[in-house]
Amino acid sequence: MKHWNPTPLSTGCRWLGGLCVALVMAGSGPAHAARIKEIAAIEGVRSNQLTGFGLVVGLDGTGDQTTQMPYTTQGLKNYMEQLGLTLTAASQAQLQMKNVAAVLVTAQLPAFARPGQLLDINVSSLGNAKSLKGGTLIATPLKGADGEVYALAQGNLIVAGAGAAAGGSKVQVNHLSAGRIPDGAQVERSVPTALQEGPTINLSLSASDFQTARKVAQTINNRFGNSIAQALDGRTVQVKAPTSPNERVTFIAEMEELPIENSIAAAKVIINSRTGSIVMNQAVTLGPCAVAHGNLSISVSSTPVISQPNALSGGQTVVGEQAAIDIKQEAGKLIQLPAATQLTDVVKALNSLGATPQDLLAILQAIKSAGALNAELEVI
Template identity: 45%
Template sequence: MRRFLSALLLVLAALAAAAPAHAERVRDLGSFDGVRPNQLTGYGIVVGLDGTGDDNFEYLTEAMRGVSGRMGLTLPPGVSPGLKNAAAVMITAELPPFAKPGQTIDVTVSAIGKARSLRGGSLVLTPLYGADGQIYSMAQGNLAVGGLGVSGRDGSQLSVNVPTVGRIADGATVEREVATGFDTLGELRFNLNTADFQTAARMRDAINARYAGAARVVDAVTLSIVMPFGSDARAEMIAGIEMIEVTPAQTPARVIVNSRTGTVVINSAVRLSPAAISHGKLVVRIEEDPLIVQPEPFSRGETAQEEASTISIEEEEARVVAMPGAANLSEIVDALNMLGVGASDLVVILEALKQAGALQAEMVVM
């Protein structure tokens, strides 16, 4: 019996060692079609500001007329009220999937005019619209602003963070539910975050191993999964699928170059073939040493400046470095470090290696 247990432990240890080291859950590789958040936007008015509003902003004035009209107050024609205590704002929010009427969501309020600060303001009741033009939520509440802006009478100003953007926690109430087709469609589609046929095929096989014949590959991004009818059974199946572990396919070989910062990122799939590189630096130096020329005594001449320039050129001895073929990321880094060059020179060398066919990777310049 003891020998049997020992053998069983050895088998389990071998299986654990053979398990994929980089397996990911299905829920981390993509999402089900329709089960996603939706963006909402709206245009509104923030009132109660301490003289930091827009001040006679034309469309703010018209918006205030509309707000006053809804409250039963009609402003006389041609009257432009002083609006330093109000500001025109854009409201944005994200409607979570399956959000129901009566639930609340957070909103972000941003000034779109000349308001200096939204601190201490309150958002007037504002409808939030979806991409289809329908009202899905109503927003209202007091803003929490993390920034601070102050100014002096001489025009000097000081700002800490951004005082023209604020948030209202639970500031909008959901008024309409977004139809997802979750409980009516016979098949649900699962979309990968990154298009890859091999990852899609592996995910199909992993799902079918647990739910026989349920999944099929539509394209490099989408899998179609047959679902049982009934929301309870369907939710249980989706929960099980999302926790299945799949080993994604290796990412394509890429070298990412940020041309603004000089940052170079190389992923582990990059391969380097043997190559020889000659690299040197040319330094051109121009020195200006102007001379002041004085006129002779008792002459009518004037003091003048005579230009004197010295131009020198220095060229470092070019070194020829043999780049060995590298099979992994650490070897590529060691090979590139042999050159001892800066980020900008490294980008040029990588591009030349790509053109010479020695760098098996896609160059992506940001």
């Protein structure tokens, strides 16, 4: 599990025939200098996900229904046995679980977390509880991917919602089956990191780019001396660091503040066919081409036809259908699109087509196939 710090980008928005196109405008002005900490992360310095099964008690009759959620009863039985209380089969069958709900507790263990540190936790209902509002989470161990317990959660839930029901009517505001407990978990075990191990540390870029990796290595070498940093590939830069813990932390803190001039990314157009959205970056250019586009519509209508037999003929009335198919194709004129070397010019050229959002998706793919769109198309 790695934590990536995305590079902040300035964005704009244009409308193409009712289609919102988000435009990355960083290339239209002077290059923005980002810090190393904003485009790269130290390998091994990451957070870990924790999860656990727990019970929320103290609900006002809005808990799980026992007949449909047997694991709620089983969870309460196990918890009471840990407290020294043994439930017989008869007493277990008489349990009323309206005030108890089975929940899944999740938390994020940050890097360098130490025992005793408090964490925020999220609590979500696993069963058919109507509401968790007013409930209290009882002691719940939170485990990592290795099955070990790293934190213990407990506390009163905060549910940002309200609801009421009576006489078959119901009113609800926001979501009532999930809540949050600020500082609701305490770290019981720390996760070791490899930050202080070895003579070098590795920087992992948030995006694979050889030019950016080269610039990061050059910037570090210009500041700390030659051969300190070297780019291993398009995503990883290896840096020699002091072996003393205090000196290594100081070195990393100063290195992360070094400014890196952003490189122009590879030209790319992202198309979301489900939502009809298109995202272009600042490197997209358009070659001269001509586009003709016309809409084709097919209409099929059906009219009932009743065949009535003559009197005393002994026949039966038959109901049939008469279908009519109408094909209509709108005229589409040929529109010449000039060469566009700036992103704003690309937007103006595409706007001149006056195409609908779904039509524009097909037009961009056709322009790319014709070799006039200088960008990579990615459909998500």
